[in-house]
Amino acid sequence: MFKISTKMIMIITTMMSTIIVLSSENWFSMWMGLEINMMSFIPMMEKEKNMLSSESKMIYFIIQSMASMIFMFMIIMNPMIMIKENLINNMSMTMITLSMGMKLGMAPMHLWFINIMKKLKWNNCMILMTWQKIAPLYVMSNTLSNNNIMTVMSIMSAMIGAIGGINQTSIKSIMAYSSINHLGWITICLSHDNETWMKYLIIYSMMIFIMTKFMEKKSINFINQMNINLKTKTEKMNFMIMMLSLGGLPPFIGFLPKWLVIQSLMNNDCKISILILMMSSMITLFYYMRMITPMLMMNNYINKWNIKSKNMKTTTLINFLINMMLPITMIINMT
Numbered sequence: 001m002f003k004i005s006t007k008m009i010m011i012i013t014t015m016m017s018t019i020i021v022l023s024s025e026n027w028f029s030m031w032m033g034l035e036i037n038m039m040s041f042i043p044m045m046e047k048e049k050n051m052l053s054s055e056s057k058m059i060y061f062i063i064q065s066m067a068s069m070i071f072m073f074m075i076i077m078n079p080m081i082m083i084k085e086n087l088i089n090n091m092s093m094t095m096i097t098l099s100m101g102m103k104l105g106m107a108p109m110h111l112w113f114i115n116i117m118k119k120l121k122w123n124n125c126m127i128l129m130t131w132q133k134i135a136p137l138y139v140m141s142n143t144l145s146n147n148n149i150m151t152v153m154s155i156m157s158a159m160i161g162a163i164g165g166i167n168q169t170s171i172k173s174i175m176a177y178s179s180i181n182h183l184g185w186i187t188i189c190l191s192h193d194n195e196t197w198m199k200y201l202i203i204y205s206m207m208i209f210i211m212t213k214f215m216e217k218k219s220i221n222f223i224n225q226m227n228i229n230l231k232t233k234t235e236k237m238n239f240m241i242m243m244l245s246l247g248g249l250p251p252f253i254g255f256l257p258k259w260l261v262i263q264s265l266m267n268n269d270c271k272i273s274i275l276i277l278m279m280s281s282m283i284t285l286f287y288y289m290r291m292i293t294p295m296l297m298m299n300n301y302i303n304k305w306n307i308k309s310k311n312m313k314t315t316t317l318i319n320f321l322i323n324m325m326l327p328i329t330m331i332i333n334m335t
Helices: 005-022 027-044 051-077 090-104 111-119 122-129 131-141 145-166 171-186 195-219 223-229 232-247 253-268 271-297 304-310 313-323 325-334
Strands: none
Touching: 005 027, 005 131, 005 195, 027 051, 027 122, 027 131, 051 090, 051 111, 090 131, 090 145, 111 171, 122 131, 122 145, 122 171, 122 195, 122 304, 131 171, 131 232, 145 171, 145 271, 171 195, 171 253, 171 271, 195 232, 195 313, 223 271, 223 313, 232 271, 232 313, 313 325
8 A cells, every 4th residue: 555654745735835826816825825835844844853843843833824914914904906906005015025025034034034944954944945935936926016115125135145144154054144145136026027036946946956965965064064074076076066156156057047137137227236136146155155265275184985985976967067057058059
């Protein structure tokens, strides 16, 4: 008899809830999809029965419930939203945008996101940084009557995500601040171009997936563990490519979504926003480089029994091909 584990059921329910939100025709079914999504993700956070796991689940539940209550309250208070969203007043749309910002962990409502990320395993961190963003971003893309509040939240997220990561030693905290910074890039183009944020999220999810799997395999949680756990030069090169791609350095695929956002903002004459985002991206690149530098500068000893099995040639090749897709596609387009 075929047995389905609880974790498998929760993964399927999480995926189905996001599909419910994406295929919704009204606000109530969107709210329902968001609630199912929240209740499916909480059991997945139960990796070990300890204090950190319980605390992170409780924080996540309270924040998501609060955001859902605000969202639901705005729908109930404005019956006209069920007929046509243009008939609703700007204040209600602003509150819906703020509630979705809270669900996403955007600045200035970002502290819960940092707190939870530090307490989770790498697999759950990956889901929280990628899949859990799809549904709130889609709801946010339907509230386009208030460009100003979205722009302010995006710029704040980009700046706080950049500055907050400088003083961190935990890689999960750095990735959390990095995710907030990328969220600023994703949401700023929501009001201008409804396709760019999807492309950005797909490419960002690919990079995060590779990075989290690498970190989990090597059991790296803090910066000082890198030089100990990354034994071979291939692994160091692999990690360096991943970090530079996340920072958005031009030869790598991580530059492509930022390029698309800059193009979208240039077409809409948002020069100040571009300048702030680019400056914040430079700061994030600084703390990625800070993670890489000790690993490259310091020499480490490799024991003979570590060389044989630790050289992950397949993973390195896949990582290299994905991150070098940008120049390859440019060459194909030129020919």
